[in-house]
Every structure is written in structure tokens, then in C-alpha cells.
Amino acid sequence: PYTGPTADEIFKKRKQFLSPSMFYFYKKPLNIVHGKMQYLFDESGRRYLDAFGGIATVSCGHCHPEVVEAIVNQTNKLQHSTILYFNHAIADFAEALASKLPADLKVVFFTNSGTEANELAMMMARLYTGSHDVISLRNAYHGNAAGTMGATAQCNWKFNVVQSGVHHALNPDPYRGIFGSDGKTYAKDVQDLIQFSTSGQVAAFISEAIQGVGGIVELAPDYLSSVYSSIKEAGGLCIADEVQAGFGRTGSHFWGFENHGVVPDIVTMAKGIGNGIPLGAVVTTPKIAEVLTRRNYFNTFGGNPVCTAAGHAVLRVIEKEKLQENAHAVGSYLKEHLTALKDKHEIIGDVRGRGLMLGVELVTDRQQKTPAKVEILHLMDQIKDMGVLIGKGGFYGNVFRITPPLCFTREDADFLVDVLDSAMSKI
Numbered sequence: 001p002y003t004g005p006t007a008d009e010i011f012k013k014r015k016q017f018l019s020p021s022m023f024y025f026y027k028k029p030l031n032i033v034h035g036k037m038q039y040l041f042d043e044s045g046r047r048y049l050d051a052f053g054g055i056a057t058v059s060c061g062h063c064h065p066e067v068v069e070a071i072v073n074q075t076n077k078l079q080h081s082t083i084l085y086f087n088h089a090i091a092d093f094a095e096a097l098a099s100k101l102p103a104d105l106k107v108v109f110f111t112n113s114g115t116e117a118n119e120l121a122m123m124m125a126r127l128y129t130g131s132h133d134v135i136s137l138r139n140a141y142h143g144n145a146a147g148t149m150g151a152t153a154q155c156n157w158k159f160n161v162v163q164s165g166v167h168h169a170l171n172p173d174p175y176r177g178i179f180g181s182d183g184k185t186y187a188k189d190v191q192d193l194i195q196f197s198t199s200g201q202v203a204a205f206i207s208e209a210i211q212g213v214g215g216i217v218e219l220a221p222d223y224l225s226s227v228y229s230s231i232k233e234a235g236g237l238c239i240a241d242e243v244q245a246g247f248g249r250t251g252s253h254f255w256g257f258e259n260h261g262v263v264p265d266i267v268t269m270a271k272g273i274g275n276g277i278p279l280g281a282v283v284t285t286p287k288i289a290e291v292l293t294r295r296n297y298f299n300t301f302g303g304n305p306v307c308t309a310a311g312h313a314v315l316r317v318i319e320k321e322k323l324q325e326n327a328h329a330v331g332s333y334l335k336e337h338l339t340a341l342k343d344k345h346e347i348i349g350d351v352r353g354r355g356l357m358l359g360v361e362l363v364t365d366r367q368q369k370t371p372a373k374v375e376i377l378h379l380m381d382q383i384k385d386m387g388v389l390i391g392k393g394g395f396y397g398n399v400f401r402i403t404p405p406l407c408f409t410r411e412d413a414d415f416l417v418d419v420l421d422s423a424m425s426k427i
């Protein structure tokens, strides 16, 4: 049993020694001391079904034995910087990762986070094209350093000192967007931005395949393919941010962008790539990758032996345990059952997403789509008390985000739906 500091004791230390910007879930925050596959355990030994760990990096399952073994083995042999010397771990993982990507996307640069990956992708696009303007989508999240905070397009994640050269296009959001599911019409806005806000030449377009932080927003059909051609015409590169949607999460495909039938010029990834280990990557073509040789460029720890050994194990586990297929099967089943809840509970405005990246948007008025901001907080606490951890997001903070580890089962899905049903019945 756990004998360490309690949640209350940790809270006191956090208040004194940690940045006040760090946020947490629940009125009475949880002290999580142990994880096993789709379960998390608190200080009292209580078990929770984790329906959100996927977004926060866990793809294979908490402390997956094969991933742990790879980390421990490599740590016992060597942990060092990526620069200066050769080590096989980074090269082996780069080869394995490149084999998962289509076309000429074969060159990998490792980072420690999604923010770093997107910063690098945007810089490479600017170097390659000689243009500065980038277009991203309103409601997007791409990171919180200078460039990526500019690409992020929600005021609650931005400080107003960032000057970024990023233009924000209308979000092709089928639920709240002004053109409904008409992807081609939203795509026209990108044309307008190119024509009226830039010189006509742009560096890049960057977007998630399904917006995660933005509240599990799927892009309207036919949007991406249309935008990708406009960007190409304007001399720009297309960047796919796969930090959340990648690594089999959407079920039908390994990468989120594949759901849209497009091939990006640059793909960025993080979170699920390392099953909890800090790791990110930028994958691009040999021609684009060349731009970094114009100067010295390095990342001390990006792709270090321990992290890449972990990443390689993650790929093996996803394949061996058919986790993408599981995300497809269990995700479709779960979505069906969540959609059925909508008939029963007026508070559910929309159910959406793919695979094990699902969202349930809560509203107090279905006609007006009034965000149920207070109700969702109450429900989150209730659901936690019944033993399930779920995420939330969206601009108004009124969307449940369901992104469990990919080993989630049908029984887990049934339990989650029962708990949601029960909590909503009491509201």
C-alpha cells in the first residue's frame, strides 16, 4: 500500500513551490500513485477507469510491461544526449517510424514535445518556402512557445505579447461552424486569407485532423483536400499536427490525416508516440529536411536513447496487440452507445469523433447550443466519484473528451456509458 504524502500534503507544497499556472481537475484533486493499462489508482488504493489518459500520452496503456522493459533495459545500458555520438536506438526507431508514413515522408527529427515539433515544422516551412505567413484554424491548439502560441487559436491559451505571422481561418466545425458540414465553402476562407491577408505566397497551413483541446472537433468533409490544393498553389507546405490523432487513435487509420485522403508535406507528433515518455517528432521529405543543414541545428535530448527505445516499443505493441483495430472496434461501439444516450439526455448537444477520440458536447439549450459550463464541472466530479476519469475541453470547456488508452475494452465502454447515464440522470 501507498505510504507517501497525501493529496492535501502535496497541495500545500504545490502552492508554495510550483508555478501557480499549473491547473488540475476536480474540486478535491486526485493523488494518482500507480497506473496499470487502462486503470489508475489513487493514494487509498481506489481504482479508476482512465478514459482520458490517451490524450495525455498513454497509447498502449499505463506502465505497459513491454514499454517499461524497453525503458529499463536502455536506461541500464546508456542514457545520453542525441548529439555527438552514434547510438542504434534513435536510428532503429526513425526507420520504424518512417515505415508508418506514406509517400516521401521518410526523414525524422526528434524533439521532446509537441510544441517543439510544431515550432520546428513551422520554421522548416518558412525556410523552405522563403515566406513567413502561416495559416491555422480558429479553435486549434498547436503548442505554447512563441510560434506555436501564434498558431494556437483560442484566447484562453494565448498571451497577447506574441507576434506570430499566423492567420486564423474559419473553423470547419460541423456543429458550431457557420457553414455546417460544407467543407468546400469553409475552404474558400483559406483562399480569401491568402488573397487578402498575405502577399499571395504563404509558408504553411497547419491543422489537426480532429481538434483535441478544441473539443474533439472533426473537420467538415472535403475541407482538407481543398485547402491543401490552395496552399500548394500559394507555394506553401501542409503540416499535419498528429500530436493527438496519430498512432492509431482514430481507428480506421494510423494517422488522422489519412481519414481525409491527403498527404501532408510535414507531419508532427508527440504524446502517444512515447506512452508517457517525453518524445516528439517531425517527419518530412528529404528535400524539405535539407533546410536545416544551412546552419547548426540540434536538440540536446530530442530522440535520446531511452525515449527512442520507448517509442520503438510503442510501435511494436500497437502492431502486436492490434491496438488500432481495437480503437476502431471499441471506438465505434462506444460512439454508438454515446449517441444513444443523446435521445435520453437533453443536455447532450452533440456526439462526435472517431475511434478512441470521442467528444460529447453538453448544452443547456439544444436550439441555442448554450454551453453547459457549470453542469459539466458538476458531472465530472460525479463521474470521478463513480470511478471513471474523463477529460473536458472545447473553447467553452463544455465538451467531454473521451480518449482512453487504446487497450480500452467493450466492457470498459459499457461501464463508462452506464456511469455517464447515471450521472446525467441525476442532474
Ligand code: PMP
Pocket: 112, 113, 114, 115, 116, 118, 141, 142, 143, 144, 208, 212, 213, 241, 242, 243, 244, 270, 271
Ligand atoms: N498539438 C496538439 C494537437 C496538442 O494537443 C498539443 C498538446 N495539447 C500540442 C501540439 C503541444 O504538445 P506539448 O504539450 O507536448 O508541447
